[in-house]
Amino acid sequence: MSDRIVISEFMDTPAVEKLRARFDVDYRPSLVDDAAALRASLAEARGWIVRNRTQVRGDALAAAGRLRVVGRLGVGLDNIDVPACDARGIAVIPATGANAESVAEYVIATAMILLRGAAYLSTPAMAAGRWPRQMLSKGRDLSGKTLGLVGFGGIGQLTARKAVAMGMRVVAHDPMVGPDSPAWREGTARPRTLDGLLAESDVVSLHVPLTAQTRDLLNAERLGRMKRGAILINSARGGVVNEAALAAALQEGQLGAAAIDVFDVEPLAAGSPLAGAPNLLLTPHIAGVTVESNERVSAFIAERVAAALA
Numbered sequence: 298m299s300d301r302i303v304i305s306e307f308m309d310t311p312a313v314e315k316l317r318a319r320f321d322v323d324y325r326p327s328l329v330d331d332a333a334a335l336r337a338s339l340a341e342a343r344g345w346i347v348r349n350r351t352q353v354r355g356d357a358l359a360a361a362g363r364l365r366v367v368g369r370l371g372v373g374l375d376n377i378d379v380p381a382c383d384a385r386g387i388a389v390i391p392a393t394g395a396n397a398e399s400v401a402e403y404v405i406a407t408a409m410i411l412l413r414g415a416a417y418l419s420t421p422a423m424a425a426g427r428w429p430r431q432m433l434s435k436g437r438d439l440s441g442k443t444l445g446l447v448g449f450g451g452i453g454q455l456t457a458r459k460a461v462a463m464g465m466r467v468v469a470h471d472p473m474v475g476p477d478s479p480a481w482r483e484g485t486a487r488p489r490t491l492d493g494l495l496a497e498s499d500v501v502s503l504h505v506p507l508t509a510q511t512r513d514l515l516n517a518e519r520l521g522r523m524k525r526g527a528i529l530i531n532s533a534r535g536g537v538v539n540e541a542a543l544a545a546a547l548q549e550g551q552l553g554a555a556a557i558d559v560f561d562v563e564p565l566a567a568g569s570p571l572a573g574a575p576n577l578l579l580t581p582h583i584a585g586v587t588v589e590s591n592e593r594v595s596a597f598i599a600e601r602v603a604a605a606l607a
Contacts, residue, residue, distance in 0.1 A: 302320045303338045304322065343606055372394075445489070447494065454486075468493075469489065535561040548574060
């Protein structure tokens, strides 16, 4: 009998079919929401492919007694108990770099939308016969603004290149990137302390994992250090930004606007402190998900998981 691979969230169909040609594949995108069925399927699984919602830990991981490899359709690993996997000799494979283009484009796109004052909101008014031209004539250009990147790994560096091509000036903070790193020698971004970056930037974009050190990295105090009217974009991980503090900063006008794609609890719960905050664009963890990136990520993980089970 061929090895079983469980895929508990959505994956590009051609990549699933390629795996089915060689393995016993249980592909149910809704399996993430049925804990009992997931544990039952994992009992014989040698491979497990997940996105960000599936929790690879606790009872589910314990049920997967024959597991050899976990493929992550994305890059963040905070939903995976990596030490527990390491202790059992289970390989954990993220799709590093495969969705970088999509995330970088999300940052540039949301920055442009929010700097223009979220002009897309004019559609309901215009459809109702109004002409809100004066209200929406105070938008700002992207060109000439300073973009601050908190985290300067692969996605941050790609975002910097795109921002410079659009006429932005870029500064970055990343204690993991040393002063002699080739990342700085490229010249697209200048290094800054975190506080210096927050005070200087018109747009701040986060590109860090969620760790004990980065949880609540942007709390009320640090949000207060940002340039008044600045824009915040978080396509990294929920928990890096304190959501209650962000809502207060928007209500008080300390921040001009924000685009938030990731949340402390996903899906975002009704009654979140973000509900009703002004000048806020919320998206459901899709910064790295496009038709093209799903194809790239799925193909990459299918190939690597198959190789690990060969």
